[in-house]
Amino acid sequence: MVHLKVNGSAQTFDGDPEMPLLWYLRDILGLTGTKYGCGMGLCGACTVLENGKAIRSCATQLKQVEAHEITTIEGISAHGSHTVQKAWAEVNVPQCGYCQTGQIMQAISLLSTKPHPRDADIDDEMSGNICRCGTYQRIRAAIKLAAKERV
Amino acid sequence: MITLEKSSEDKIAIVNVTRRSFLQGALSASAFVLCVGKSSLFARAAANGAHPATTPATLSIDATAFHPGVFLGIQPDGTVLIVAHRTEMGNGVRTSLPRIIADELDADWSRVEVIQGDGDERYGSQDTDGSHSVREFFDTLREAGATARLMLIRAAAQQWGVPEAQCVGDPVHVVSHKGSNRTLGYGELAALAAKQPLPKKEELKLKSPSEWRYIGKPAPGYDVTDVCAGKPLFGMDVRVDGMLYAAIAHPPVLGGKVKSVDDSATLKVKGVKQTIPIDPFTPPHQFQPLGGIAVVADNTWSAFKGRDQLKIAWDNGAHAVYNSSDYKKQLQETARQPGKAVHTIGDPDAEFSKGGKVIEAEYYAPHLAHASMEPPVAVADVKGEKVTVWSPTQNPQGVQEEVAKKLGLKKENVTCHVTFLGGGFGRKSKPDYAVEAAVLSQKTGKPVKVVWSREDDIKFDYFHSVAAMYIKATVDDKGLPKAWLQRSVFPSISSTFDKDAVYGSDGEMSLGWNVIPFDVPNFRSENGKAVNHVRIGWLRSVANIYHAFAVQTFANELAYAAGRDPYDYLLALIGPGHTIDIKQPPDVAAKYPYDTTRLRHVAELAANKANWGKRKSGNGWGMGIAVHRSFLTYVASVVEVEVDKSGAVRIPNVYTAVDAGIVANPDMVRSQFQGAAVFGTSLARTGEITATNGVIDQSNFHDYAVARMNDAPVNVDVEIVESTAPPAGVGEPGVPPFAPALCNAIYAATGKRVRELPLTRNGFA
Numbered sequence: 009m010v011h012l013k014v015n016g017s018a019q020t021f022d023g024d025p026e027m028p029l030l031w032y033l034r035d036i037l038g039l040t041g042t043k044y045g046c047g048m049g050l051c052g053a054c055t056v057l058e059n060g061k062a063i064r065s066c067a068t069q070l071k072q073v074e075a076h077e078i079t080t081i082e083g084i085s086a087h088g089s090h091t092v093q094k095a096w097a098e099v100n101v102p103q104c105g106y107c108q109t110g111q112i113m114q115a116i117s118l119l120s121t122k123p124h125p126r127d128a129d130i131d132d133e134m135s136g137n138i139c140r141c142g143t144y145q146r147i148r149a150a151i152k153l154a155a156k157e158r159v
Numbered sequence: 160m161i162t163l164e165k166s167s168e169d170k171i172a173i174v175n176v177t178r179r180s181f182l183q184g185a186l187s188a189s190a191f192v193l194c195v196g197k198s199s200l201f202a203r204a205a206a207n208g209a210h211p212a213t214t215p216a217t218l219s220i221d222a223t224a225f226h227p228g229v230f231l232g233i234q235p236d237g238t239v240l241i242v243a244h245r246t247e248m249g250n251g252v253r254t255s256l257p258r259i260i261a262d263e264l265d266a267d268w269s270r271v272e273v274i275q276g277d278g279d280e281r282y283g284s285q286d287t288d289g290s291h292s293v294r295e296f297f298d299t300l301r302e303a304g305a306t307a308r309l310m311l312i313r314a315a316a317q318q319w320g321v322p323e324a325q326c327v328g329d330p331v332h333v334v335s336h337k338g339s340n341r342t343l344g345y346g347e348l349a350a351l352a353a354k355q356p357l358p359k360k361e362e363l364k365l366k367s368p369s370e371w372r373y374i375g376k377p378a379p380g381y382d383v384t385d386v387c388a389g390k391p392l393f394g395m396d397v398r399v400d401g402m403l404y405a406a407i408a409h410p411p412v413l414g415g416k417v418k419s420v421d422d423s424a425t426l427k428v429k430g431v432k433q434t435i436p437i438d439p440f441t442p443p444h445q446f447q448p449l450g451g452i453a454v455v456a457d458n459t460w461s462a463f464k465g466r467d468q469l470k471i472a473w474d475n476g477a478h479a480v481y482n483s484s485d486y487k488k489q490l491q492e493t494a495r496q497p498g499k500a501v502h503t504i505g506d507p508d509a510e511f512s513k514g515g516k517v518i519e520a521e522y523y524a525p526h527l528a529h530a531s532m533e534p535p536v537a538v539a540d541v542k543g544e545k546v547t548v549w550s551p552t553q554n555p556q557g558v559q560e561e562v563a564k565k566l567g568l569k570k571e572n573v574t575c576h577v578t579f580l581g582g583g584f585g586r587k588s589k590p591d592y593a594v595e596a597a598v599l600s601q602k603t604g605k606p607v608k609v610v611w612s613r614e615d616d617i618k619f620d621y622f623h624s625v626a627a628m629y630i631k632a633t634v635d636d637k638g639l640p641k642a643w644l645q646r647s648v649f650p651s652i653s654s655t656f657d658k659d660a661v662y663g664s665d666g667e668m669s670l671g672w673n674v675i676p677f678d679v680p681n682f683r684s685e686n687g688k689a690v691n692h693v694r695i696g697w698l699r700s701v702a703n704i705y706h707a708f709a710v711q712t713f714a715n716e717l718a719y720a721a722g723r724d725p726y727d728y729l730l731a732l733i734g735p736g737h738t739i740d741i742k743q744p745p746d747v748a749a750k751y752p753y754d755t756t757r758l759r760h761v762a763e764l765a766a767n768k769a770n771w772g773k774r775k776s777g778n779g780w781g782m783g784i785a786v787h788r789s790f791l792t793y794v795a796s797v798v799e800v801e802v803d804k805s806g807a808v809r810i811p812n813v814y815t816a817v818d819a820g821i822v823a824n825p826d827m828v829r830s831q832f833q834g835a836a837v838f839g840t841s842l843a844r845t846g847e848i849t850a851t852n853g854v855i856d857q858s859n860f861h862d863y864a865v866a867r868m869n870d871a872p873v874n875v876d877v878e879i880v881e882s883t884a885p886p887a888g889v890g891e892p893g894v895p896p897f898a899p900a901l902c903n904a905i906y907a908a909t910g911k912r913v914r915e916l917p918l919t920r921n922g923f924a
Contacts, residue, residue: 024429024460031460035404040396041389043581044459045532046613050860053532081389088388096387100379103249103830105386106393106532106581135869138860140532140582141249142837143830144868145875 010070014039015083025071030054032070033080041081041109045138052137055110055117056080062117064136081109084116092116095154103141111137115151124155231260231307237332237346239266244276245296246287246553247382248580248587249834250890251827254381255293256300259823262373263304263366266345267332273381278555278575287553288588288697290790290888293823297886305363307352314351315343331372368821368883377826382579392579394536394551395610402538402606405599406462407437409451409619412475412853413693414442420452424468430461434469435602437595443658444694446561448595449619455603459610475853481692483525483625483849483856490627490689491521493648498685499662502673502742505681510642511633518720519631520713523915524705526848527623528863529698533581534616539596540606541566546573546597551580553588561590562597573597584838585697589621617863618855621696622848624649626705630713632679638721639731642681645713647672647706650691661688663702671706671787671895674741676755677714678734692853699838703789703895708916711785711899715906725903726766726784733759733786747791750885757793757818757880762786764816764878765795776907779803783903785896790888793818793880796836796900798872802908806923810840810872810901815893817877820884828889833875835893840872841865843898844918 010021014037021032028047033039033056042065045053049067056065057079065078084090088097092115102108111134118125118133125133130148139147232240241257257273260266276282284295308328315334316323325337333342368375385392410416422434432455439450452469456462511517537550539562546568552558555575563570580587592609599607611619626649632640651667653660663672663686673684698704718728736756743751762784766772769782776782779802786795797814813836822828845864849856857863902913905923913921 024464027458027460031458035458035460038398040391040393040398043393043533044395044610045534046860047463048613048859048861051532051613085388088384093384093387097379097383100383100826100830102380102383102386103251103834104247104532104580104582105249105382106395106579108386109389112387131869135867138532138865138867140530140584140838140841140865141830142834142840142866142871144837144866144871145833145873146830147868 010074012070012073012075013077015079021070026069028066029056029068029070029073029078030065033065039080039082043106043110045107051107052114053107053110055113055137057113057117060117060120062114081113090116091157092119092150092154095150095157098153099146099150101143101146101150103143107137107139111139111147115147115154118151119155119158123158125151231264231303233307233345233349233352235346235349237270237344239264239271239345240274241271242274242276244282244285245292246285246555246577246580246583247275248287248553248583250287250292250831251380251824252287252292254378255823255827256296257381258373258378259293259297259300260304262371263301264308265328265331265372268373268378270332275577277577278559280556285555286557286588287583288585290792290890290892294791294886294888297821297823301365302360302363305365306358309358309363310352310355311345311348313355314348318343318348318351374823375821375825378824379826393533393581394549394578395533395581397538397549397578397608399538399540399549399606402608403432403455403457403603404459404462405453405455405596405607405609406459406466406612407451407453407595407609407615408466408469408471409449409615410439410473410475411618412473413444413449413478414439414476416450416474416476417452418472418474421470422452424470425454425465428456428461428465428468430458431456431465435599437598443654443656445656446557446589446591446594447565448591448598453595453599455599455607462610463612478692479853481850481853483851486625486692487523487627490625490648491523493687493689494521494627494629494646496687498646498648498687501668501684501686503683504679507642507644507681507683510681511644515633517631517633518717519629520716520914522628522630522705522709522712524626524708525846525916526625526693527698527842527846528617528620528848528857529582529584529586530617530863530865531580531582531584531586534611534613535587535592536608536610537593537596538606538608539593539600541597541600544568544572547576548573548593548597549576549578550590550593551578551583551587552590552593553580553583553585554590557588558590558593561594565594566597566601584699585701586621589696613860614858617857617859621655621694623698623704624652624695624702626702628705628709630709632713632717634717634721638717638723638728640677640679640717643675643677643679644683644685645672645710646685646687647709648687648689649702649705650689650695652695652697654691654695661690662686667702669742670702671710671789672702674739675710676739676753676758676786676788677732693850693855700789700891700894703787703891704842704898707785707787707895708899708902711787711896712902712914715783715899715903716912724772725907726762726771729762729784729786730759733762751791751887753788758786758788761793761795761816761818761880764880765797765814768816768876768878769797769799769812769814771797779908781904781907781909783900783905783907785900785903787892787896789892789895792887792889792892794892794896796896798897798900798904800901800904800908802905802923808844808905808918808923811874813872813875815875815877816880817889817893818880818882819887819889819892820882821886822879822889823886825879828879829877831889832877832893836875836897837866837871839894839897839901840870843901843916844870844924846917847919
């Protein structure tokens with residue numbers, strides 16, 4: 009039996025404790041904002057926050073998050089009103105949008121430790137998140153905008 | 160009660176459909192509905208059961224409902240409903256297409272709700288590929304908006320008992336009477352507007368471009384807030400009650416078959432329900448499932464885990480001979496021999512036989528995989544003779560056809576709800592994965608979601624073709640070509656539909672190969688034979704990728720051979736500009752003549768923006784330029800590179816100039832070209848799919864790398880030419896010139912010529 013908190017709600021799971029957190033969130037809890045992209049922690053589409061810090065949910069087994077607090081995109085705001093989401097919309101970042109929830113979670117994690125990231129900080133933190141549509145230039149701009157808005 | 164205006168040419172007709180006949184729930188009986196469809200007779204259920212995220216939450220549309228072509232309806236509360244009948248995959252069609260209607264309708268964009276259209280042939284083409292959406296439907300959508308607007312004006316005139324000429328649709332969403340202060344909202348007019356006879360096309364007054372309020376103005380994506388909130392928009396997000404999950408062990412080699420299978424370990428995996436064989440395809444493979452063994456489970460993870468436990472002995476079949484290194488040599492050897500003539504100008508053989516300076520080069524570009532962030536996925540629910548499919552598809556009518564064919568049902572009994580696509584790039588025009596879901600649903604009697612892993616996606620793609628090219632030219636004393644011969648050899652997309660096809664199709668030849676946009680008096684393009692060993696499909700800009708790479712690199716080589724600046728030389732090759740015959744169909748040639756003046760213009764714009772020539776190339780810094788017209792759009796790219804001693808390539812700036820005629824949404828166009836530079840970086844730097852004994856060597860993002868933020872171009876500047884020419888494509892045309900511009904820049908920076916992609920084959924990273 010695994011116990012964890014997801015978006016503030018206590019959850020228990022008596023299935024396979026080796027199930028990646030990603031599939032638990034998506035298939036069991038129905039929180040589909042967290043995306044499957046590679047299953048190997050290579051693309052960042054599955055990024056969620058574990059105790060406030062970005063992790064790859066596809067490469068994190070449930071037993072590894074026992075008693076931890078997980079936040080998904082659904083948990084950061086009800087209707088996209090988080091500062092980072094608003095910056096994303098303002099810059100019109102998404103093309104297909106599939107990777108963007110992971111990008112946003114990664115950006116939130118970045119800004120939580122570096123409220124005013126330099127370009128190099130952004131590159132370092134965000135290069136684990138692939139966007140096949142190629143929105144990187146706008147992601148960088150949106151992160152800078154969010155950093156400004158948070159002041 | 161339906162009124163129908165069917166044009167004799169079977170063109171798109173605008174139809175006023177009385178809502179009672181087909182709309183319940185969503186629209187009240189007094190709503191005004193106008194639909195545009197190709198000989199559209201009446202509407203069919205649309206949003207009932209559709210993926211909730213693609214249907215506005217405020218609506219619950221009943222099953223008897225509507226099937227519009229491109230559709231608009233106005234509710235009594237003034238809400239304007241517009242159907243997007245093409246697929247959203249980052250191309251922005253759910254914003255750009257409805258805004259074209261909204262513009263001519265003078266609708267308030269904030270009161271428009273966009274509904275995603277199901278698959279239905281009455282829409283006309285829904286196959287969202289070939290950069291078609293805006294250019295193919297621009298006129299039709301404008302007429303739809305203008306028609307509705309005129310009917311609203313006539314309704315107001317009737318209600319007030321005043322001449323129609325005194326009523327105007329002004330400012331938005333209302334009709335005003337010039338002689339008084341009276342106004343009526345579109346919602347108030349909806350019922351009466353619906354009773355107006357359908358105006359003839361000649362009565363419509365389309366706006367002049369200066370009157371456009373949305374067309375040509377930048378707008379954010381209609382769905383941007385929902386996307387950023389993680390709403391369940393995508394195919395991967397579809398959940399249906401009672402749904403099972405399936406992963407399929409596909410034959411490792413194309414055409415392979417299961418000899419035997421041991422599923423005992425699989426069936427012990429918690430959550431696994433059963434295994435089900437899927438029949439191998441009958442050649443040609445087309446859009447049929449590959450075959451294999453499906454593992455059905457109650458969640459995705461168990462299906463994946465169960466699949467890992469299968470012990471399958473495969474009969475790999477004839478394509479097990481496929482080894483990329485040997486195949487490359489064959490293609491190159493073929494390219495060195497005379498091929499089938501595609502197009503000839505003048506007498507190149509006579510010119511070559513005169514002797515003189517000859518320059519020749521060989522180029523090579525490997526297979527590529529699409530690698531959309533969302534792998535192929537589909538949910539199907541087969542209930543007797545009826546099938547419902549939810550799928551991220553570029554080709555919903557293809558889903559209907561293929562599912563019907565495989566299950567032996569009628570196409571009209573297959574409903575295809577189109578979800579958002581987590582990227583498509585051409586892969587999701589092929590509905591094999593939706594057919595897999597339908598087969599499994601039929602066999603299990605339950606809704607089934609087939610999920611392709613990333614490994615499935617990379618290994619079992621419809622690959623972009625590998626290609627070898629040879630070009631030679633003889634030049635005059637200024638270094639300009641007197642004769643030019645080019646040969647291209649690649650396994651054709653035709654092989655997907657015809658197992659005996661060995662030559663490139665006319666379509667592939669038209670993608671940057673049959674004719675070049677240079678003033679060369681003697682020219683011949685040729686094509687050589689190649690046999691396919693994997694599924695070949697179209698990928699964003701298709702054959703333009705390798706053809707532009709060869710032609711634009713060769714042009715750069717000629718410049719250096721002539722001792723000239725590559726940009727000046729490129730302008731000399733293009734010449735002052737004129738219309739050239741590139742063998743377009745007559746109707747296309749009439750509307751979209753290939754005018755090299757426009758190609759020259761974008762080259763000049765990009766070079767000026769880049770400050771071309773202001774800094775001396777070399778010592779690890781350089782700029783490269785390439786031009787290419789594809790999907791009727793003229794593009795020039797200047798790429799700036801910094802290359803360090805280890806061969807690491809950094810791309811600080813890309814300057815792209817685009818002439819796509821009228822553009823619907825410049826911000827989306829900018830996005831597409833920014834993205835194309837990143838897509839181009841991926842294919843040029845690391846893009847390579849290879850096979851060993853018929854098995855694809857790559858499997859995930861560690862061995863099929865795509866550009867990340869730290870190796871993508873830092874800044875992509877996109878200059879859009881203001882134009883009144885008809886709209887052209889924007890999704891794909893940014894890709895072809897990128898790789899040659901990059902490789903030309905690397906040559907300028909390092910003196911090392913890249914004739915084979917990707918860069919990692921040339922000591923660069």
